[in-house]
Amino acid sequence: MTEKFDTIVIGSGPGGMAAAEALVAKQKVLIVEKGAWGGTCPNRGCDPKKMLYGVVDTYLQAKLFAKAGMPAMGQLDWSKLMAFKESYTQQVPSGMQTSLAASGATTLAGEAHFVNEHLIEVNGATYEADNIVIAAGAEPRILDIPGHNYLKTSTDFLKLAELPRRIGFIGGGFVALELANIANAAGAEVHIFQHNHTLLEAMPATATNQLADLLGQRGIQFHWDTTVSAVDRDQGALVAQTTAGSFPMDLIISAVGRPAALNGLHLEKAGITTDVHGIKVDDHLRTNQPHVYVIGDIGSKRIPKLTGVAGFEGRYVANTILGVDAPITYPAIPFIAFTSPQLGQVGLTVTEAEKNLDKYQITVTPVGKWYSYMRLFDDQAQVTTIVERQSGHLVGAVVLAHDSEELMNRFTQIINLKQTPADIAHDINVYPSFLSDLPYLF
Numbered sequence: 001m002t003e004k005f006d007t008i009v010i011g012s013g014p015g016g017m018a019a020a021e022a023l024v025a026k027q028k029v030l031i032v033e034k035g036a037w038g039g040t041c042p043n044r045g046c047d048p049k050k051m052l053y054g055v056v057d058t059y060l061q062a063k064l065f066a067k068a069g070m071p072a073m074g075q076l077d078w079s080k081l082m083a084f085k086e087s088y089t090q091q092v093p094s095g096m097q098t099s100l101a102a103s104g105a106t107t108l109a110g111e112a113h114f115v116n117e118h119l120i121e122v123n124g125a126t127y128e129a130d131n132i133v134i135a136a137g138a139e140p141r142i143l144d145i146p147g148h149n150y151l152k153t154s155t156d157f158l159k160l161a162e163l164p165r166r167i168g169f170i171g172g173g174f175v176a177l178e179l180a181n182i183a184n185a186a187g188a189e190v191h192i193f194q195h196n197h198t199l200l201e202a203m204p205a206t207a208t209n210q211l212a213d214l215l216g217q218r219g220i221q222f223h224w225d226t227t228v229s230a231v232d233r234d235q236g237a238l239v240a241q242t243t244a245g246s247f248p249m250d251l252i253i254s255a256v257g258r259p260a261a262l263n264g265l266h267l268e269k270a271g272i273t274t275d276v277h278g279i280k281v282d283d284h285l286r287t288n289q290p291h292v293y294v295i296g297d298i299g300s301k302r303i304p305k306l307t308g309v310a311g312f313e314g315r316y317v318a319n320t321i322l323g324v325d326a327p328i329t330y331p332a333i334p335f336i337a338f339t340s341p342q343l344g345q346v347g348l349t350v351t352e353a354e355k356n357l358d359k360y361q362i363t364v365t366p367v368g369k370w371y372s373y374m375r376l377f378d379d380q381a382q383v384t385t386i387v388e389r390q391s392g393h394l395v396g397a398v399v400l401a402h403d404s405e406e407l408m409n410r411f412t413q414i415i416n417l418k419q420t421p422a423d424i425a426h427d428i429n430v431y432p433s434f435l436s437d438l439p440y441l442f
């Protein structure tokens, strides 16, 4: 017998959770999960990464304070660091499933496949719905080269029982840089093999070059314009064969992007169309089957693939299903590479602003000597603001600094609220703090 629901949600990551939780008060909802409840972010992404990052960033900062009387630091204990991370991650799947079930959604463990545009099959049983929300996320890409079976992913890194002595990362994106930062601080010899000379493609090159210099000074070895063509095994070690020579390693991580997790969904049975970036959507996040919606990392769209975005889209689609009819519009979307220091960006990019300097004023302010940064030995800290000349509104910002996330959140708020320098000067912020410096940045 086929059980009938108002809405079926496929995937319980930040996108699927948000959609299910927003629908369940008014609808009969089924949510299906083939792996760990909660999806990538809390199990093998943002949250475990930031548990590790918080410790290593504090450790690095404490080392900087040696000049200010901090006693000498020993080596980080990797097994305790991992145990700390697991104290959080081990309770995530059961906690997420319990919370979904408590909200009234029906939870089902198993892989969902489309049978037709209204019917899915899970564990041999079929389920029907008026609406289906695909929130199946993305998965790490293993580079297709000889020896690819030796390559590991971010998921493997975040579970390492022991820290390998030499770690190579293929790619210069968020995953490679953030994990390289952790591995380096924890004592590994770290190499980044990047096929071009670009890090974090969405960020301005001046800031990413500066970040690469700082990470290089800490010992991370960047191999620019270097393609890894094969991986061999030689007497227990792995060898990265590259256009710049052979490099023996103990672990090599493929960090070359996260393609949409299309496999296994059998989208063709529902006639749903895809492209190389994922499932195609319209401005209401509908597929070519209007009752089938797509949210989060699995969608083909030019929006950053982030946890906050997946949740925003989940709530938007829930409202659409419940009858609100308006195309999706996104607020400013901030993102940060959690490296030491952090590099974050929000709003209009420097590259876009540079194309129209009559309209936009770009100001790069080195703040390393400012009180808030000098007391942290954050000598290279730098804030870039992009202001629309006519209105005086902030439309974009880039921050390279220790602990820049709250400043980034405030910049995001300023952009969304269209606050002017006068509005900002009117605020009383905690003094001294990064935010009490704000009026001096405009």
Ligand SMILES: Cc1cc2nc3c(=O)[nH]c(=O)nc-3n(C[C@H](O)[C@H](O)[C@H](O)COP(=O)(O)OP(=O)(O)OC[C@H]3O[C@@H](n4cnc5c(N)ncnc54)[C@H](O)[C@@H]3O)c2cc1C
Pocket (backbone or CB within 6 Å): 010, 011, 012, 013, 014, 015, 016, 032, 033, 034, 035, 036, 037, 038, 039, 040, 041, 044, 045, 046, 047, 049, 110, 111, 112, 113, 135, 136, 137, 138, 154, 175, 261, 264, 265, 295, 296, 297, 298, 305, 306, 307, 308, 310, 338
């Ligand atoms: C190492 C790492 C660090 C990250 N750090 C950050 C960060 O600091 N900040 C940030 O904003 N973002 C970060 N991200 C990205 C963030 O994790 C994703 O953008 C977010 O998880 C996307 O949510 P989602 O709901 O679209 O997909 P996911 O979280 O991937 O969830 C999809 C779920 O669908 C399930 N699924 C797939 N197919 C099926 C099927 N056929 N049937 C049933 N279930 C299925 C999967 O098992 C999975 O649980 C990071 C990612 C990684 C890998």
Ligand SMILES: NC(=O)c1ccc[n+]([C@@H]2O[C@H](COP(=O)([O-])OP(=O)(O)OC[C@H]3O[C@@H](n4cnc5c(N)ncnc54)[C@H](O)[C@@H]3O)[C@@H](O)[C@H]2O)c1
Pocket (backbone or CB within 6 Å): 143, 170, 171, 172, 173, 174, 175, 176, 178, 194, 195, 196, 198, 199, 200, 255, 256, 257, 258, 304, 305, 306, 335, 336, 337, 338
């Ligand atoms: N702090 C955060 O917000 C955060 C952290 C981690 C991941 N994420 C999300 O996860 C996504 C995936 O992260 P990622 O680092 O895997 O991808 P990415 O897109 O950020 O970087 C991929 C890197 O791989 C390189 N690359 C691409 N194809 C290659 C090839 N064939 N050979 C060698 N190198 C190649 C690219 O030049 C790039 O440097 C991010 O775009 C982001 O949306 C976000």
